[in-house]
Amino acid sequence: MALSHREKPRGIPPDQARQLINFSLTDSTGRNVTRAELDGKILAVSFLFTSCSLTCPEVSRRMAEIQRLTAGSPDVRLVSLTVDPRSDTPPVLAKFGAHYGADTNRWLMLTGEKAVLHEVIGTSFLARDAGDPFNSMPGNFTGTERIAVVDKHGRIRVYFDGLRKETTAAVVAEIAQLRAEK
Numbered sequence: 374m375a376l377s378h379r380e381k382p383r384g385i386p387p388d389q390a391r392q393l394i395n396f397s398l399t400d401s402t403g404r405n406v407t408r409a410e411l412d413g414k415i416l417a418v419s420f421l422f423t424s425c426s427l428t429c430p431e432v433s434r435r436m437a438e439i440q441r442l443t444a445g446s447p448d449v450r451l452v453s454l455t456v457d458p459r460s461d462t463p464p465v466l467a468k469f470g471a472h473y474g475a476d477t478n479r480w481l482m483l484t485g486e487k488a489v490l491h492e493v494i495g496t497s498f499l500a501r502d503a504g505d506p507f508n509s510m511p512g513n514f515t516g517t518e519r520i521a522v523v524d525k526h527g528r529i530r531v532y533f534d535g536l537r538k539e540t541t542a543a544v545v546a547e548i549a550q551l552r553a554e555k
Contacts, residue, residue, distance in 0.1 A: 384531030385532040385534075390528075391528070391529040393493075395407070396492075397485070399485050400466075400481045400482060401467040401477060402467065406483060411450060413525050415448055415523065415551050417436065417451045418453070418520065418523060419451075419452070419519075419535060420453070420454050420455075420514065421456070423457070423466065424457070428517065428535070431536050432518055433473045435540050435541050435544075436480065436535075438541040440474070440475070440476060440480050442541065443545065448552070451475075452483060454494055455490065456491075456517065458484045458485055459487065466482040466483075466484055470482045497529065498529060499517065500515050500516070519533065520533050524554070530547070530551065
């Protein structure tokens, strides 16, 4: 059943209890970023590869809008994890991020070793479907068009469809709700 444009998009719960695992990755400025650096922050997390021409630009536009709407929120970070670290080096991510106005202090575009990234994405966020011959996403992850909202304790709370314009407001509302939690 399709939602009308007036209905608030409902979040999609995780397929299982998911927690952000420990990691050490590199952002678009070449700086090392660890899981510990994000402790106590509410996160909006997306998945991308810079050579993607369909879903990734659309999701990145949503992320840019979320960044704008949370500008006065020091407890909020945006994180975009590449699924194609071989191509998405820090300079490539920097150029991609600049195109969307990414503030490198608030919107972290992360890359690193393929095994580490795929472990973070597969364990913390997304399922894989190795049996889908039409899945063109590196790593065979499903749901890469989603934006995940992660609470201050690193628990993945909900996903929203990053291809829907209404998602921006829904993510910001979810962030506000998480802030109200004790």
